[in-house]
Amino acid sequence: MSRVVLAGAGEDLILRVKQATDGDVHVLPPGRLPGDPARLFEQLVDGELPDVLLVGPHAPAEEVLSLASRLDVQSPGITVVLVTDPSPEMWQAAMRAGIRDLLPPDADVADISAAVERAGRAAAGRRRVLRPSSETDRYAGRVITVASPKGGVGKTTVSTNLAIGLTAAAPQSTVLVDLDVQFGDVASALGLVPEYTLPDAVRGPAAEDTMVLKTFLTQHPSGLFAVCGAESPAAGDTVSGEDVTRLLASLAREFRYVVVDTAPGLSEQTLAALDRASDVVMLTSMDVPGVRGLRKELDVLRELAMIPAGRHVVMNFADPKGGLTVRDVETTIGTGVDVVLPRSKAVPASTNQGVPILASGGRRDPMVRELRRLVSRFSATPLVSSGRYRAKHRASS
Ligand SMILES: Nc1ncnc2c1ncn2[C@@H]1O[C@H](COP(=O)(O)OP(=O)(O)OP(=O)(O)O)[C@@H](O)[C@H]1O
Ligand SMILES: [Mg+2]
Numbered sequence: 001m002s003r004v005v006l007a008g009a010g011e012d013l014i015l016r017v018k019q020a021t022d023g024d025v026h027v028l029p030p031g032r033l034p035g036d037p038a039r040l041f042e043q044l045v046d047g048e049l050p051d052v053l054l055v056g057p058h059a060p061a062e063e064v065l066s067l068a069s070r071l072d073v074q075s076p077g078i079t080v081v082l083v084t085d086p087s088p089e090m091w092q093a094a095m096r097a098g099i100r101d102l103l104p105p106d107a108d109v110a111d112i113s114a115a116v117e118r119a120g121r122a123a124a125g126r127r128r129v130l131r132p133s134s135e136t137d138r139y140a141g142r143v144i145t146v147a148s149p150k151g152g153v154g155k156t157t158v159s160t161n162l163a164i165g166l167t168a169a170a171p172q173s174t175v176l177v178d179l180d181v182q183f184g185d186v187a188s189a190l191g192l193v194p195e196y197t198l199p200d201a202v203r204g205p206a207a208e209d210t211m212v213l214k215t216f217l218t219q220h221p222s223g224l225f226a227v228c229g230a231e232s233p234a235a236g237d238t239v240s241g242e243d244v245t246r247l248l249a250s251l252a253r254e255f256r257y258v259v260v261d262t263a264p265g266l267s268e269q270t271l272a273a274l275d276r277a278s279d280v281v282m283l284t285s286m287d288v289p290g291v292r293g294l295r296k297e298l299d300v301l302r303e304l305a306m307i308p309a310g311r312h313v314v315m316n317f318a319d320p321k322g323g324l325t326v327r328d329v330e331t332t333i334g335t336g337v338d339v340v341l342p343r344s345k346a347v348p349a350s351t352n353q354g355v356p357i358l359a360s361g362g363r364r365d366p367m368v369r370e371l372r373r374l375v376s377r378f379s380a381t382p383l384v385s386s387g388r389y390r391a392k393h394r395a396s397s
Helices: 011-020 037-042 061-074 090-096 109-130 155-169 198-202 210-215 233-237 241-254 270-273 287-304 326-333 346-353 367-378 386-396
Strands: 004-005 026-027 052-054 080-085 100-101 142-147 174-179 226-229 257-262 277-284 310-318 339-342
Touching: 004 011, 011 026, 011 109, 037 061, 037 210, 052 109, 061 080, 061 090, 080 109, 090 100, 100 109, 142 155, 142 241, 142 270, 155 174, 155 257, 155 277, 155 310, 155 346, 155 367, 174 198, 174 241, 174 270, 198 233, 198 241, 210 241, 241 257, 241 270, 257 270, 277 287, 287 326, 310 326, 310 367, 339 367
Parallel strands: 004 026, 004 052, 052 080, 080 100, 142 257, 142 277, 174 226, 174 257, 277 310, 310 339
Antiparallel strands: none
16 A cells, blocks of 8 residues: 655545545645655654655645655655646646656546556555665665874865765765764865755654655755765764764665765764775875874774775875875885875865865866776775675684
């Protein structure tokens, strides 16, 4: 039996829909239809998503079309049916917004029942295709945690550009999570004004259902999704390690890549993100304190057996005149350096404008070239199972 939600309907239509569904319909109170799916779902008592959203003629057409377009992208497992005069123009606009069916306002009970049944079957079919193995396949997506012992070394720069690069390689594939819970600036680096932030994404209905969680994400014009940082340090501090574990597991079921920006050091949230990661990007600036800090952090993580299978060491602010060579760094940290990012004047400007350099930079800028190399380490290589790696790693340490 499909779960049906009815909005924008008058008494008479409510009665017919109740008959057509044997009373199994959730009727939303009259009023504005929220343009944002998350607001719509907040009105559902149990937070469970419908299979079919039936919208009556009381809801203004622009509002329905805008909501339907967003549902089509964010919650494609919900089928929208609109009750309105089915003019050719309306059909065309509805089709473009991803609305599945139109019913005339005087549709009788049998028509409504048949339309709801068709819509329910379509929703079930789409869900099967969209989430073929979500319940059994726990960590399908790749979780890439960007971390560093010290602040200001380019974590946010690298994570935003990596996420933009992966989105360009595979549209709708990537979500970026701002786990710098106190002073996160992913939203600013991407020029986003989020409606919901990290604390909203880890509690309430979003924590219970991955499809609902998707409606709490902020979308960047590139097609990248983001969980932006909390509005205040106090709000961010309410997010626990367990919250992070649950959030990343849910996102990895829905996205091929989950990129995680973190605060400097090894906070509770960063440790949780490393524990769930398939890959870590360890970042340092190319100077003695930065490199020493990285060695200490790598030592701690090795002891905890928390270095994920994919380990990528990135040097930022490389400066040939700084007195340190990549070889010196490799000797100190006892492992290879994978990517070296040069100091670039274009980067601070891109941070200030809220446009990542991979979204705007010229191809010939050396920073763009090296960031693309970093992106291709993920977009062109298969995932190694972190579970297997950890078992091996523990056995040998
Ligand atoms: N390769 C680079 N060349 C020039 N400037 C850079 C480079 N990488 C980062 N920056 C600049 O350095 C500053 C710090 O970078 P970013 O915010 O990415 O660091 P962070 O590690 O996230 O810092 P925090 O630990 O405070 O979160 C930013 O203004 C950014 O524009
Ligand atoms: Mg940062």
